[in-house]
Amino acid sequence: MKKTISILFILIVGIFVFSNPTVNKPWNYSFNPALLDFGTRNFIDIGGNVDLDLIQPFFNFGDLFKEDVIIDFNEIYNNLDGKNLNILLDANGSAYGKIYLWFLTYAKTINISSKTKISIPNDLIKFISEGNVVDGELINLAGNDGIFNSDIIFESNNYISLQTKNSIFGISLSNFYPIALLRSNISFESINDIENAKTNIKYSISGNIYSSMQSFEAINTKLNPNYTFDNGGKGLYEDFMNALDNFSGLKINVGYINKKGKWGVSLNDIVIKPAEVKYQYTFDATGAIEIENMEVLTDIATPIIKLYDDFSNRIFPEISGDLPMNVSFFYTLPIIFNPTPHIQYYFDRGLSWV
Numbered sequence: 475m476k477k478t479i480s481i482l483f484i485l486i487v488g489i490f491v492f493s494n495p496t497v498n499k500p501w502n503y504s505f506n507p508a509l510l511d512f513g514t515r516n517f518i519d520i521g522g523n524v525d526l527d528l529i530q531p532f533f534n535f536g537d538l539f540k541e542d543v544i545i546d547f548n549e550i551y552n553n554l555d556g557k558n559l560n561i562l563l564d565a566n567g568s569a570y571g572k573i574y575l576w577f578l579t580y581a582k583t584i585n586i587s588s589k590t591k592i593s594i595p596n597d598l599i600k601f602i603s604e605g606n607v608v609d610g611e612l613i614n615l616a617g618n619d620g621i622f623n624s625d626i627i628f629e630s631n632n633y634i635s636l637q638t639k640n641s642i643f644g645i646s647l648s649n650f651y652p653i654a655l656l657r658s659n660i661s662f663e664s665i666n667d668i669e670n671a672k673t674n675i676k677y678s679i680s681g682n683i684y685s686s687m688q689s690f691e692a693i694n695t696k697l698n699p700n701y702t703f704d705n706g707g708k709g710l711y712e713d714f715m716n717a718l719d720n721f722s723g724l725k726i727n728v729g730y731i732n733k734k735g736k737w738g739v740s741l742n743d744i745v746i747k748p749a750e751v752k753y754q755y756t757f758d759a760t761g762a763i764e765i766e767n768m769e770v771l772t773d774i775a776t777p778i779i780k781l782y783d784d785f786s787n788r789i790f791p792e793i794s795g796d797l798p799m800n801v802s803f804f805y806t807l808p809i810i811f812n813p814t815p816h817i818q819y820y821f822d823r824g825l826s827w828v
Contacts, residue, residue, distance in 0.1 A: 503568075503570070503583065503631075503633070503646070503727075504566075504568075504585065504727075504742070505740070505742075505802050505804075505816070505818070506644075506727075506729040506731065506738050506739070506740035506742075506802055506804070507633055507635075507644045507645065507646035507727040507728065507729040507740060507742075508635060508642045508643065508644035508729035508730060508731045508738060508740065509729070509731070509738070510570065510572060510579070510581050510583070510633055510635070510644060510646075511572075511574070511579050511635050511637060511642045511644060511731070512642065512731060512733075512738075516574065517573065517574055517575070518571070518572070518573055518574070519570075519571070519572050519574065520569075520570070520571045520572075521569070521570055522567075522568055522569035522570065523566075523567075523568055524565075524566070524567045524568075525564070525565065525566040525567075526563075526564075526565050526566075527562075527563070527564040527565075528561075528562070528563050529560075529561070529562040529563075530561045530562075531550050531553070531559065532545050532550070547599060547602045547603040548603050548604075550599060550603070551596075551599045551600055551602075551603040551604075554596055554599060556596055557596060558593045558594060558595055558596050558620065559593070559594040559596070559599050560591060560592070560593050560594075561591070561592040561593075561594070562589075562590070562591055563588075563589075563590040563591075563592075564587075564588070564589050564590075565587070565588045565590075566585065566586070566587040566588075567585070567586050567587075568583060568584065568585040568586075569583065569584055569585075570582065570583040570584075571583075572633070576637075577636060577637050577638070578634070578635070578636060578637075579633070579634065579635045579637070579644075580632075580633065580634050581631075581632075581633040581634075582630075582631070582632060582633075583629075583630075583631040583633065583646075584628075584629065584630050584631070585628070585629040585631070586626065586627070586628050586629075586653070587626070587627050587629070588624060588625065588626045588627070589624065589625045590622075590623070590624040590625075591621065591622075591623050591624070592620065592621070592622050592660075593620050593621040593622075594620050594660075595615075595618040595619065595620050595662070597615060597618040598615060598618060598620070598662055598675075601615060601664065601675075614663070614664050615662040615663055615664040615675065616661075616662070616663045616664075618662055619659050619660060619661050619662070620659070620660035620661075620662070621658070621659060621660065622656065622658045622659070622660050622679055622681070623656055623657055623658065624654065624655075624656040625652065625654075625655055625656075625796075626652065626653040626654045626655075627650055627651070627652055627653065627790075628650065628651055628652075628653050628714075628718070629648050629649070629650040630648065630649045630650075630718060630722075631646050631647065631648045631649075632646070632647050632648075633645070633646045633647075639733075640732060640733050640734040640735075641730065641731065641732055641733065642729075642730065642731040642733065643729075643730055644728070644729045644730075644731075645726065645727070645728050645729075646726065646727040646728075646729075647724065647725075647726060648724070648725045648726070648727065649718060649722040649723070649724060650722055650723050650724075650725060650749055651686040651717050651718065651721055651722040651723060651749040651750075651751075651790070652684065652685060652686055652749060652751055652790045653685060653686070653687060653690070654683050654684075654685050654690065655683065655684040655685070655751065655790065656681060656682075656683050656757060657681050657682055657683075657684075658679050658680060658681020658682070658757055659679070659680060659681060660677055660678070660679050661677065661678050661680070662675060662676070662677050663675070663676045663677075664676075672764065672765065673764070673765040674762055674763070674764050674765075675762065675763040675764075675765075676760070676761075676762045677760070677761055677762070677763070678758070678759070678760045678761075679757070679758065679759040679760075679777070680756075680757070680758050681756075681757050682754055682755065682756060682757060682782070683754070683755040683756075683757050683779060684751045684753070684754055684755075684786065684788055684790075685751065685752075685753050685754075685755065686717040686721040686722070686749055686750060686751055686752060686753070687710075687713050687714065687717050687753065688713050688716070688717075688752070688753055688784065689710055689713040690753065690755055690779065690781075691755060691779050691780060691781050692710055693779055720750075721749060721750040721751075721752060722749050723745065723746075723747050723748045723749035723750075723789075723790065724745075724746045724747040725743055725744055725745045725746060725797070726744045726746060727740060727741070727742045727743065727744070728740060728741050728742075728744075729741075729742075735805075736805065736806035736808070737803070737804060737805040737806070738802075738803070738804050739801070739802065739803045740801070740802045741799070741800075741801055742799065742800050742801070742802060743797050743798065743799050743800060744799055745791065745797060745799070748789040748790055748791055748792075749789065749790045750788075750789060751786055751788040751789060751790050752784065752785065752786055753781065753783070753784055753786060754781075754782045754783040754784075754786045754788075755779050755780060755781055755782055756778075756779070756780050756782050757777060757778075757779055758777065758778050759774075759775060759776070759777035759778070760775045761773055761774040761775055794821070794822050795822040795823070798820040798821055798822040798823055799820075799821050799822075800818050800819060800820045800821065801818070801819045802816065802817070802818045802819075803816065803817055803818075804816035804817075
């Protein structure tokens with residue numbers, strides 16, 4: 475009896491761990507386009523959503539409610555087991571408007587998503603954890619590089635669906651292009667001042683940004699008020715729409731939902747035409763971290779972005795792994811809180827519990 479209870483308990487916990495009670499909501503149309511119709515009540519609906527997912531080892535959600543937060547770099551370093559420390563940030567903002575006419579729905583959606591990865595070299599975490607002296611020798615961080623990559627993608631979607639009493643069939647045609655594809659390295663150098671008990675860690679970020687937008691350099695004017703930029707009288711909005719009209723790619727999402735059974739399946743990110751990435755920019759930034767008498771001071775310089783090439787032959791996605799086709803499935807359990815186990819299979823990455 476106890477064994478049976480234990481198995482049931484593990485099964486219930488497993489269902490809730492891989493469940494999300496809000497997955498079957500309209501704003502999750504990227505998971506299944508037919509979700510735009512799920513729960514539709516009005517002839518006209520307008521909505522939106524913002525998601526932020528940060529994966530890092532420094533603190534957890536509960537720490538936000540504490541007066542003091544202690545970061546144990548010794549524990550972080552030991553847990554790395556010789557690997558670099560990775561910080562992952564996924565951010566997504568979307569808005570939609572839809573018209574529902576009994577059995578037919580049309581919707582227009584826009585979405586800006588970003589995926590950022592910062593990889594900090596293991597030796598830097600060791601430096602912070604164990605100090606700048608190992609076996610009587612001063613440590614220099616030169617030659618230990620990290621990575622700073624980020625993809626910022628814009629999408630404009632046109633969605634149409636047919637509904638029956640128990641089913642929804644939806645299809646989404648999406649124009650997309652990269653606002654920015656950042657590929658850069660982070661280099662470190664440590665300067666030790668033994669007499670004054672100071673350690674200065676200098677870092678520089680250097681790389682390239684690839685974009686479908688001609689005026690991406692204008693971002694400098696937002697970062698630095700003294701920076702001037704002339705794009706022939708065109709503003710960011712004009713450039714934004716020009717990239718959408720002339721350089722965007724095309725993809726299709728197809729979804730089905732069984733309303734009675736409360737389950738759905740979809741085939742997503744079928745790329746018909748890749749986006750053209752016409753412009754290449756250089757990206758440079760420097761900064762320093764100074765440690766003196768156990769106090770940490772930071773100095774961050776303003777990044778500089780400059781146009782390098784206005785006739786790039788890059789495309790996005792370059793490889794299928796950049797925007798992999800995937801299949802999704804969800805099922806809403808008819809129990810309290812309506813937990814919804816859901817999975818997504820990427821043809822280039824394998825199975826993912828979303």
